[in-house]
Amino acid sequence: MRFTKMHGIGNDYIYIDATKNVITNPELLAKKLSDRHYGIGSDGLVLIMPSVICDFRMRMFNPDGTEAEMCGNASRCVAKYVYDNKMTDKTNFTLETGAGIKILSIHKNAENIVDTVTIDMGTPILEPEKIPVLASEEMVLNKSLVVLDKKYKINCISMGNPHCVIFTEGIGLTDVTHLGPIIENHPMFPKKTNVEFAEVVDEHNIKMRVWERGTGETLACGTGACATLVAAVLNGYTTNDVTLHLIGGDLQIKWNKKTGHVLMTGPAETVFEGEI
Numbered sequence: 506m507r508f509t510k511m512h513g514i515g516n517d518y519i520y521i522d523a524t525k526n527v528i529t530n531p532e533l534l535a536k537k538l539s540d541r542h543y544g545i546g547s548d549g550l551v552l553i554m555p556s557v558i559c560d561f562r563m564r565m566f567n568p569d570g571t572e573a574e575m576c577g578n579a580s581r582c583v584a585k586y587v588y589d590n591k592m593t594d595k596t597n598f599t600l601e602t603g604a605g606i607k608i609l610s611i612h613k614n615a616e617n618i619v620d621t622v623t624i625d626m627g628t629p630i631l632e633p634e635k636i637p638v639l640a641s642e643e644m645v646l647n648k649s650l651v652v653l654d655k656k657y658k659i660n661c662i663s664m665g666n667p668h669c670v671i672f673t674e675g676i677g678l679t680d681v682t683h684l685g686p687i688i689e690n691h692p693m694f695p696k697k698t699n700v701e702f703a704e705v706v707d708e709h710n711i712k713m714r715v716w717e718r719g720t721g722e723t724l725a726c727g728t729g730a731c732a733t734l735v736a737a738v739l740n741g742y743t744t745n746d747v748t749l750h751l752i753g754g755d756l757q758i759k760w761n762k763k764t765g766h767v768l769m770t771g772p773a774e775t776v777f778e779g780e781i
Contacts, residue, residue, distance in 0.1 A: 577727015
């Protein structure tokens, strides 16, 4: 079985072409391959599959074997994978994900190599019951949540998967590995949640760290970056076009005021290929 290791600003996944072959028990395969000591090592497994409604379909699995709805960084790498492997000659195509249909646009450098990809991430979901989060408000913005006897202001948004955004200062000192799993598994999140810790630098820049549901702290999270921008705009902290600075690199996120859609642009890189 051939595989390709790819990353989007450090958010690394193992990609397998499943357009012609059926992958049995992908949950177990994800656990084995993602292990950084006994496997290839990654933030998860991505299967590229045929689709009856889009150009391609992706399924993704976390290192613990659970299936996730989608990942923005992984979606960009899927775009690069299918183009580089001549599975399509389109520069704009559709991708079926667990969070709905996404529209991807690839950008090539002077050597005709795909280096960045823009994804239309769709409209953010703000209704608590659809995120889901247990709350009586119409939107969960700056809602108090007590964790370890300390009060945090949370903002809950779904970009096809649930996110809890917390704005703070000095995120470099934030104990993400301690707070992250506690909030991820808090009873108010029926399907658990991803957790973003964000620091507003100015109206055009935000620093962010992320604890991903089922994975742990990662170098980047595309949907988390989108959710963070939406939360920042709704709170009046930034403009609608911002650079998100994550540990693994930068993402350009724009919330289109006319369409309501969030656009994400960032790099996609191949690390190595192999056979298992």
